[in-house]
Amino acid sequence: MNRDQIKEQLKELFPHLKEKEAQVLADMGEDISVLVTRVLDNNISPPEFYLNELVRTNYPRTKISHSYNYPEVFRDKCTINMHIDVKGLRARATLLNNEAYELTKKAIGHTIKGARYHFSIEAEAKRKLAKEINRDAILVLMRKIVEDTGPVDLHGFTVEEAIAFMDDLLYFKKFTEIQLITGQKYNSSRIRPAMQEWFEINKFMCTEEGPCLLGKKKAFWLLEKDSRHRK
Incomplete structure (x- = not known):
């Protein structure tokens, strides 16, 4: 050409x-x-x-690096404990968040300032620990995806985690097409539309195929369509 x-x-x-x-x-x-x-x-x-x-060719150059949301996932040498119980950690984090919620309710309804402060501090500590536990759990799922060559299975992800991870994965692999497993519509009422929106924002064509979403860069989709039309 x-x-x-x-x-x-x-x-x-x-x-x-x-x-x-x-x-x-x-x-x-x-x-x-x-x-x-x-x-x-x-x-x-x-x-x-x-x-x-x-x-002037010998001056130092500033190296601009991408800031990953989950940098541990993309390191050459894995430092993540891949043998932890992901479901168990998720369950523990949920319990801690529930306890934090109850403590917050106590703090709001208490008449003594010192007690409100105590309950608030305790609630915040539980929320912080739950966040750390959730991160440990999701890092395992993300690393498995990075090491695998098949479809990206987003079961076990929250919407926020899925969006942040897909941003990282797109920069890391620079893919032009990808298959996401989100589950059937009634089982993925939040994450599926969030991923459809992610595809649109990042200029991908998105089609549904059962429990999967298929994404392809719009320009490459147009090239294929044009090629089929010319034939």
Whole structure:
């Protein structure tokens, strides 16, 4: 495919692209899939070089690193205890949160200031411990997903955990298509619509297939659709 053909295909896929932008992309000499990703990431302009950068080459460069929500999950050397009882930890965390809720109710209804303070401090300590326990549990599930090559099973995740993890996973694996297991609609009333929204925000086409959601980057879906149409 020559540069003119690449330019025209990009303009078909992205009608908002200006003629100059499409030409700049085509002149980069990169694969069409790479160029599509550039447009999706709003990375259209070629890198700029300034004279002072060309002359001075020994100055220290600031390395910009991604801030993971769950950095332990993505380390080369796993430091997570993979043998813990995830369900048991979740149950303990739920119990602690319930106890914290009851203590908070006591604090609100008590007439003595010292007692209110005592109950509030105790409730906060239980909530903090529950949060730590929940994190230990979810790290195990996340690490298993990272090490596996199959569908991403989100059973056992809260909505907040699933969204944060998917943000991390997208940056780590840079996937263009993925299969999520969320369970049937009546069993996943919160997490399924949350993942459908996540796909939309991150520019994925999303289709339902039983207990699974299938996501594919919109640009690649359009490329496949265009290819089938041409045949």
